[in-house]
Amino acid sequence: xxxxxxxxxxxxxxxxxxxxxxxxxxxxxxxxxxxxxxxxxxxxxxxxxxxxxxxxxxxxxxxxxxxxxxxxxxxxxxxxxxxxxxxxxxxxxxxxxxxxxxxxxxxxxxxxxxxxxxxxxxxxxxxxxxxxxxxxxxxxxxxxxxxxxxxxxxxxxxxxxxxxxxxxxxxxxxxxxxxxxxxxxxxxxxxxxxxxxxxxxxxxxxxxxxxxxxxxxxxxxxxxxxxxxxxxxxxxxxxxxxxxxxxxxxxxxxxxxxxxxxxxxxxxxxxxxxxxxxxxxxxxxxxxxxxxxxxxxxxxxxxxxxxxxxxxxxxxxxxxxxxxxxxx
Amino acid sequence: xxxxxxxxxxxxxxxxxxxxxxxxxxxxxxxxxxxxxxxxxxxxxxxxxxxxxxxxxxxxxxxxxxxxxxxxxxxxxxxxxxxxxxxxxxxxxxxxxxxxxxxxxxxxxxxxxxxxxxxxxxxxxxxxxxxxxxxxxxxxxxxxxxxxxxxxxxxxxxxxxxxxxxxxxxxxxxxxxxxxxxxxxxxxxxxxxxxxxxxxxxxxxxxxxxxxxxxxxxxxxxxxxxxxxxxxxxxxxxxxxxxxxxxxxxxxxxxxxxxxxxxxxxxxxxxxxxxxxxxxxxxxxxxxxxxx
Numbered sequence: 001x002x003x004x005x006x007x008x009x010x011x012x013x014x015x016x017x018x019x020x021x022x023x024x025x026x027x028x029x030x031x032x033x034x035x036x037x038x039x040x041x042x043x044x045x046x047x048x049x050x051x052x053x054x055x056x057x058x059x060x061x062x063x064x065x066x067x068x069x070x071x072x073x074x075x076x077x078x079x080x081x082x083x084x085x086x087x088x089x090x091x092x093x094x095x096x097x098x099x100x101x102x103x104x105x106x107x108x109x110x111x112x113x114x115x116x117x118x119x120x121x122x123x124x125x126x127x128x129x130x131x132x133x134x135x136x137x138x139x140x141x142x143x144x145x146x147x148x149x150x151x152x153x154x155x156x157x158x159x160x161x162x163x164x165x166x167x168x169x170x171x172x173x174x175x176x177x178x179x180x181x182x183x184x185x186x187x188x189x190x191x192x193x194x195x196x197x198x199x200x201x202x203x204x205x206x207x208x209x210x211x212x213x214x215x216x217x218x219x220x221x222x223x224x225x226x227x228x229x230x231x232x233x234x235x236x237x238x239x240x241x242x243x244x245x246x247x248x249x250x251x252x253x254x255x256x257x258x259x260x261x262x263x264x265x266x267x268x269x270x271x272x273x274x275x276x277x278x279x280x281x282x283x284x285x286x287x288x289x290x291x292x293x294x295x296x297x298x299x300x301x302x303x304x305x306x307x308x309x310x311x312x313x314x315x316x317x318x319x320x321x322x323x324x325x326x327x328x
Numbered sequence: 329x330x331x332x333x334x335x336x337x338x339x340x341x342x343x344x345x346x347x348x349x350x351x352x353x354x355x356x357x358x359x360x361x362x363x364x365x366x367x368x369x370x371x372x373x374x375x376x377x378x379x380x381x382x383x384x385x386x387x388x389x390x391x392x393x394x395x396x397x398x399x400x401x402x403x404x405x406x407x408x409x410x411x412x413x414x415x416x417x418x419x420x421x422x423x424x425x426x427x428x429x430x431x432x433x434x435x436x437x438x439x440x441x442x443x444x445x446x447x448x449x450x451x452x453x454x455x456x457x458x459x460x461x462x463x464x465x466x467x468x469x470x471x472x473x474x475x476x477x478x479x480x481x482x483x484x485x486x487x488x489x490x491x492x493x494x495x496x497x498x499x500x501x502x503x504x505x506x507x508x509x510x511x512x513x514x515x516x517x518x519x520x521x522x523x524x525x526x527x528x529x530x531x532x533x534x535x536x537x538x539x540x541x542x543x544x545x546x547x548x549x550x551x552x553x554x555x556x557x558x559x560x561x562x563x564x565x566x567x568x569x570x571x572x573x574x575x576x577x578x579x580x581x582x583x584x585x586x587x588x589x590x591x592x593x594x595x596x597x598x599x600x601x602x603x604x605x606x607x608x609x610x611x612x613x614x615x616x617x618x619x620x
Contacts, residue, residue: 058429103605118556118601246426247429297434
């Protein structure tokens with residue numbers, strides 16, 4: 001019964017996501033939804049790392065940047081096919097995660113936060129200064145649209161479907177990881193590293209692999225971003241962006257995947273609320289965009305102080321309440 | 329490169345090094361009594377400069393404006409600890425990191441809303457031409473920076489070693505529970521540490537404003553470099569933090585002299601990562617064994 005409900009929920013999700021381009025051809029809305037989908041992919045990976053394994057990263061925007069620049073360079077610089085760019089971007093970001101995770105094994109908590117922050121800042125300097133590959137402050141433009149087997153995805157609807165199709169697969173895979181053995185090991189690690197070690201979890205290996213998977217997903221999102229927008233510049237991958245991503249996961253709640261996914265949809269849509277609510281005044285949008293950092297910062301503090309389990313905790317509480325009513 | 333020119337780079341390095349040292353002292357103070365790395369420390373630096381400019385433009389004399397800037401920033405530090413951190417004082421490191429990151433976002437963004445996005449500056453404390461010394465020109469403001477750093481580190485060392493409150497702080501750094509059992513008001517120690525750290529950060533931020541200007545967004549870099557300095561010397565030890573700051577400033581300045589200025593800002597980051605990965609206890613600090 002539980003299993004069939006899970007399948008039904010996934011089918012419904014696919015149907016809703018697939019129906020959007022049939023119902024609307026509003027270019028602005030589809031573009032905003034593409035950004036939402038990209039953030040869903042990044043946040044799923046970060047939820048795995050932070051929410052389940054308890055490892056903080058203030059460097060995820062840099063992994064997104066590695067994916068975006070690598071894919072942009074491989075396709076528009078070297079003229080290779082789109083899929084090669086996606087593979088290169090994702091792999092390179094995952095390797096970056098691996099290389100950052102290995103020396104970070106000794107670090108936890110505050111020190112890991114600082115190390116990943118330093119990593120993001122160093123990558124930011126590289127994005128800005130390695131002009132031959134990254135185009136410096138001006139960035140890279142003219143990145144080609146995604147193209148597989150001669151099919152060019154150059155309409156907003158096709159890019160929307162590509163991004164959200166990828167996002168669905170990613171969320172499905174991450175959901176399976178957290179439900180299985182690695183997920184249990186991660187929760188053990190989050191609870192007590194020494195406890196997990198005592199239960200036979202290879203903590204070092206688990207940390208490195210989780211970091212690599214999480215960074216790889218960020219890189220994948222970066223490649224999608226580069227080809228969807230056609231332009232990349234350093235400011236998209238700054239430390240502030242890493243902090244925003246972490247804020248989304250915090251608001252979504254630790255130990256949950258649905259929570260962070262919902263949070264990433266809601267918080268990414270917030271500054272573009274006019275795409276969904278057409279009557280919304282320009283001044284409201286200007287206000288939301290101007291006060292975005294304040295809203296994120298306050299949301300972070302309020303959630304960890306008042307509702308530490310975030311949106312995911314609220315979902316769990318509602319579920320157990322309805323279950324209690326069922327059994328009466 | 330002549331020796332006078334090299335010496336000029338050394339002076340420049342110690343000038344920014346003094347700033348890093350003052351910010352590092354703030355990190356060390358909070359870490360010493362709480363074990364928290366305060367990701368909002370750089371914003372205290374920013375607030376010190378921006379608020380002093382605000383008071384100065386209101387017509388206060390420079391000294392009073394600076395004092396008011398420091399006091400207001402200390403107030404912000406106290407309020408932040410009381411309102412945001414204390415409710416989750418017993419939570420793990422991750423939660424506290426998140427709170428200080430959220431706090432830094434809000435402080436930075438609110439400052440832009442209230443005081444505007446423009447850069448601003450203060451006059452030098454003692455205006456006048458640079459002082460020539462052995463073929464090297466030293467700005468008067470640099471003397472102020474060094475003086476303030478020396479006073480700050482002496483005062484902190486005195487506080488730690490000689491006062492009742494300093495003993496309470498050291499007790500807190502060993503064990504909050506044991507300190508509380510000995511009748512120490514640990515909540516007060518933590519709050520005062522935050523207030524003092526905020527004041528120190530503000531002092532650094534306003535003292536450097538005549539040289540570099542200030543704005544709502546200067547906090548992140550200052551915080552990052554101050555932390556690199558603190559960890560280079562050894563977190564939790566005031567003298568080590570100051571040495572870390574001076575060494576970092578010198579490294580940056582020499583990298584400009586011998587390499588290029590393009591990657592100057594990367595020096596602190598590379599130092600930060602190398603120290604974190606190889607010797608997290610710092611050059612001077614002793615390793616802390618983590619207990620189960």
